[in-house]
Amino acid sequence: MGSIHEWKAELYDDKLGFVSQYGRGILEILNVQQGERVLDLGCGTGDLSHEIGELGASVIGMDLSEEMMARARNKYPEINFVRGNAESFTLNGPVNAVFSNAALHWVKNAEGVIASVWNALEDGGRFVAEFGGKGNVEMIVKSITDVLAQDYAVDANELNPWYFPSIGEYSQLLEQQGFRVTYAVHFDRPTQLEDGENGLMHWLNGLAADVFFKDFSELEKKDIFTKITNKARAxxxxxxxxxxDYKRLRVVALK
Known part of the structure; x- marks a missing residue:
C-alpha cells in the first residue's frame, strides 16, 4: 500500500496468492456480523473484501494502487472500492470495524494510520489487523542487503520500504491514540512460495523490485535476483x- 511501490496486480494474484489465503485466519478473528460496515484497508485485488461481503457486511475496499483497484473492481463489481492512502484517509461515515491484512508494513507512518483508523471507527468499533512483525523476511532482506552492498555499493537500508514493529512498539502506538489493545501476538509463519525453484524470483519481482532495484535495468535485475537466490538458498x-521466513504481528484494538 506504500506510495513508492508499483504493484503488479496480475503477478500478485497468480504467484503471490498465499497473501490472501493466509488472511483467512485473521478474518475469523474479525468475526463479521450481519449488516456491519467494514473497511478493508489495503485490500489489494479484493479477495478478502469479497469474503467479508459474503459474510453479510457492507464492505469498503481501500488501496493506494490504481492497478490493484482496477483489478479488484473488475473481479468484484458489486463492492465499493475506493483509492486512499492508509496514513491519511477519511470516510463519509463511521464503520463498525477496520480490517487489514498484509498491508500496513508498507506504511512507515504508523501514527498516521492509527489516527486515520481511529477517526474512521464508531465508538466501540474494532481494528483488526495482521502484517509483518519484527524480524519478518529477515534472511531475504539480509541477502538483498549483502548483494547490493558488496557488488553495487548500494545501501539497501536507505531503500527499505517496510515497517516491521514488535508487539510492544505497536501496542504502545495504539494505546497512545486511545485504543484498548485486547489481543496481540507475534508469531513465525514459514511460508512456502509458489512455483518451486522460481518462488523467490517471483517474490523479489513482485514485492521488492520497484523499491530496492528501481534504478537497475531488467537485465541487471535478473542478475541481481540470481545472486540473491544463491545467497539465500542454504x-x-x-x-x-x-x-x-515470515513473522507476523496480529492485533485487535477497540475504540
Missing amino acids: SLFNGESWIA
Whole structure:
C-alpha cells in the first residue's frame, strides 16, 4: 500500500496468492456480523473484501494502487472500492470495524494510520489487523542487503520500504491514540512460495523490485535476483520450494 511501490496486480494474484489465503485466519478473528460496515484497508485485488461481503457486511475496499483497484473492481463489481492512502484517509461515515491484512508494513507512518483508523471507527468499533512483525523476511532482506552492498555499493537500508514493529512498539502506538489493545501476538509463519525453484524470483519481482532495484535495468535485475537466490538458498530453500521466513504481528484494538 506504500506510495513508492508499483504493484503488479496480475503477478500478485497468480504467484503471490498465499497473501490472501493466509488472511483467512485473521478474518475469523474479525468475526463479521450481519449488516456491519467494514473497511478493508489495503485490500489489494479484493479477495478478502469479497469474503467479508459474503459474510453479510457492507464492505469498503481501500488501496493506494490504481492497478490493484482496477483489478479488484473488475473481479468484484458489486463492492465499493475506493483509492486512499492508509496514513491519511477519511470516510463519509463511521464503520463498525477496520480490517487489514498484509498491508500496513508498507506504511512507515504508523501514527498516521492509527489516527486515520481511529477517526474512521464508531465508538466501540474494532481494528483488526495482521502484517509483518519484527524480524519478518529477515534472511531475504539480509541477502538483498549483502548483494547490493558488496557488488553495487548500494545501501539497501536507505531503500527499505517496510515497517516491521514488535508487539510492544505497536501496542504502545495504539494505546497512545486511545485504543484498548485486547489481543496481540507475534508469531513465525514459514511460508512456502509458489512455483518451486522460481518462488523467490517471483517474490523479489513482485514485492521488492520497484523499491530496492528501481534504478537497475531488467537485465541487471535478473542478475541481481540470481545472486540473491544463491545467497539465500542454504537458509530458505528446502530442495523443492522456497520457504520465506515470515513473522507476523496480529492485533485487535477497540475504540
